[in-house]
Amino acid sequence: xxxxxxxxxxxxxxxxxxxxxxxxxxxxxxxxxxxxxxxxxxxxxxxxxxxxxxxxxxxxxxxxxxxxxxxxxxxxxxxxxxxxxxxxxxxxxxxxxxxxxxxxxxxxxxxxxxxxxxxxxxxxxxxxxxxxxxxxxxxxxxxxxxxxxxxxxxxxxxxxxxxxxxxxxxxxxxxxxxxxxxxxxxxxxxxxxxxxxxxxxxxxxxxxxxxxxxxxxxxxxxxxxxxxxxxxxxxxxxxxxxxxxxxxxxxxxxxxxxxxxxxxxxxxxxxxxxxxxxxxxxxxxxxxxxxxxxxxxxxxxxxxxxxxxxxxxxxxxxxxxxxxxxxxxxxxxxxxxxxxxxxxxxxxxxxxxxxxxxxxxxxxxxxxxxxxxxxxxxxxxxxxxxxxxxxxxxxxxxxxxxxxxxxxxxxxxxxxxxxxxxxxxxxxxxxxxxxxxxxxxxxxxxxxxxxxxxxx
Amino acid sequence: xxxxxxxxxxxxxxxxxxxxxxxxxxxxxxxxxxxxxxxxxxxxxxxxxxxxxxxxxxxxxxxxxxxxxxxxxxxxxxxxxxxxxxxxxxxxxxxxxxxxxxxxxx
Numbered sequence: 001x002x003x004x005x006x007x008x009x010x011x012x013x014x015x016x017x018x019x020x021x022x023x024x025x026x027x028x029x030x031x032x033x034x035x036x037x038x039x040x041x042x043x044x045x046x047x048x049x050x051x052x053x054x055x056x057x058x059x060x061x062x063x064x065x066x067x068x069x070x071x072x073x074x075x076x077x078x079x080x081x082x083x084x085x086x087x088x089x090x091x092x093x094x095x096x097x098x099x100x101x102x103x104x105x106x107x108x109x110x111x112x113x114x115x116x117x118x119x120x121x122x123x124x125x126x127x128x129x130x131x132x133x134x135x136x137x138x139x140x141x142x143x144x145x146x147x148x149x150x151x152x153x154x155x156x157x158x159x160x161x162x163x164x165x166x167x168x169x170x171x172x173x174x175x176x177x178x179x180x181x182x183x184x185x186x187x188x189x190x191x192x193x194x195x196x197x198x199x200x201x202x203x204x205x206x207x208x209x210x211x212x213x214x215x216x217x218x219x220x221x222x223x224x225x226x227x228x229x230x231x232x233x234x235x236x237x238x239x240x241x242x243x244x245x246x247x248x249x250x251x252x253x254x255x256x257x258x259x260x261x262x263x264x265x266x267x268x269x270x271x272x273x274x275x276x277x278x279x280x281x282x283x284x285x286x287x288x289x290x291x292x293x294x295x296x297x298x299x300x301x302x303x304x305x306x307x308x309x310x311x312x313x314x315x316x317x318x319x320x321x322x323x324x325x326x327x328x329x330x331x332x333x334x335x336x337x338x339x340x341x342x343x344x345x346x347x348x349x350x351x352x353x354x355x356x357x358x359x360x361x362x363x364x365x366x367x368x369x370x371x372x373x374x375x376x377x378x379x380x381x382x383x384x385x386x387x388x389x390x391x392x393x394x395x396x397x398x399x400x401x402x403x404x405x406x407x408x409x410x411x412x413x414x415x416x417x418x419x420x421x422x423x424x425x426x427x428x429x430x431x432x433x434x435x436x437x438x439x440x441x442x443x444x445x446x447x448x449x450x451x452x453x454x455x456x
Numbered sequence: 457x458x459x460x461x462x463x464x465x466x467x468x469x470x471x472x473x474x475x476x477x478x479x480x481x482x483x484x485x486x487x488x489x490x491x492x493x494x495x496x497x498x499x500x501x502x503x504x505x506x507x508x509x510x511x512x513x514x515x516x517x518x519x520x521x522x523x524x525x526x527x528x529x530x531x532x533x534x535x536x537x538x539x540x541x542x543x544x545x546x547x548x549x550x551x552x553x554x555x556x557x558x559x560x561x562x
């Protein structure tokens with residue numbers, strides 16, 4: 001609750017910055033604001049708040065996910081300082097990012113379909129604009145346009161699903177819907193149709209195969225910092241929403257959506273990882289890898305046991321931190337060498353040892369190799385899925401991860417074993433700080449993952 | 457007013473809305489002009505609005521109609537952003553045909 005108010009007021013303040021000309025102060029102000037938001041957010045731990053006539057509920061689930069989102073947002077701001085310097089209308093960009101964060105927090109805490117819809121839109125509409133923020137770059141234009149069309153298209157499916165579920169149960173409230181479908185009476189057929197349509201809509205948002213086709217294009221065309229935002233915060237928030245809807249509300253009827261999610265998860269892991277192998281540009285490869293990671297998270301969603309909430313929280317955290325680190329390095333290297341092909345990374349181990357080491361740690365984490373956070377993330381996900389009895393799916397997931405190891409290592413090999421440009425790339429203080437923090441976080445989470453797992 | 461809506465059985469509303477929604481989906485998938493794609497998306501959203509109003513009336517419950525206002529407001533915001541993005545694309549390409557957007561492919 002406090003997080004929502006603080007983030008919204010930060011957004012409004014950044015809009016006013018242009019008017020009262022304190023643009024220079026805005027960057028530290030936003031960073032401080034995010035720290036304050038984080039502190040106020042965790043103060044509500046264990047105190048479940050129902051606000052806005054039970055439209056939102058700030059329980060531990062919401063607080064855990066929104067705190068992770070705020071931490072990632074803080075790291076993202078460290079990464080994105082350059083993005084805010086270059087622009088003439090930078091206050092708008094601050095405001096758009098902060099309003100998108102408001103949407104993300106709503107998605108973690110909604111208890112009503114109306115808030116689900118509004119959260120998704122508050123998150124998406126600023127993203128459409130931010131994706132197109134390099135106005136004269138045609139691929140940024142194209143990415144923004146595609147994202148808008150696909151986003152609105154997916155929202156259409158989601159809304160049709162919500163309308164059908166409303167028709168079947170007479171309510172938008174998650175608890176009432178849950179009661180309606182668990183009561184003895186027969187649930188009308190349109191409920192199941194509505195549920196599947198909502199599944200389609202949310203699969204678009206988390207870019208699960210076969211609804212992923214927009215994601216690589218949008219991730220590649222968008223400015224790299226915005227790609228990092230989409231791959232981490234947007235995906236995490238969409239998963240928090242997905243989990244809340246399916247594991248909490250539709251759990252009773254999991255028989256009717258289980259098989260569909262099974263197929264989605266298997267396809268997402270396989271197609272994401274296999275297509276990533278054939279990419280020659282690193283940004284696009286990471287885009288496909290992010291599609292594949294959505295598949296692993298679907299695995300825990302399918303398991304729907306007491307384990308899966310914390311498994312997804314941990315996976316989301318590990319994946320987001322790893323992605324922020326890799327996207328930062330990709331933007332630095334692509335900015336300095338003029339291109340994000342894999343060959344740009346040749347010889348990075350000699351010219352910039354720090355970049356190469358952090359990149360290696362982050363890639364190992366994404367690939368799921370111990371002792372990094374990614375290993376335990378995958379371990380928990382696979383365990384939760386195994387307990388739920390989805391042995392076949394776990395096997396597919398392991399095969400998919402092995403394919404993943406191949407393309408992550410291709411980058412590591414390029415950095416250390418290939419001769420390339422020996423000129424060292426200069427680093428900002430912010431970026432140095434960010435890289436050190438993410439590398440330490442990945443290792444710490446990999447060595448003692450307990451404190452996140454015990455949260456939920 | 458409720459009785460006027462309820463003259464027609466609920467199934468017919470459901471059928472009409474499904475048909476309208478499908479036309480919208482097909483429009484998004486097959487038309488090549490960006491403006492027409494936007495119109496198709498609006499058609500999808502308005503099919504949902506109609507369905508919500510019909511359900512709301514048949515369930516004698518006002519929540520569905522309130523939801524329609526949310527959808528209308530958000531759809532307006534989305535189209536405002538969408539047309540701005542389309543203007544940006546048009547300035548760079550001088551066309552509103554989506555086939556000119558072909559830089560991103562694998």
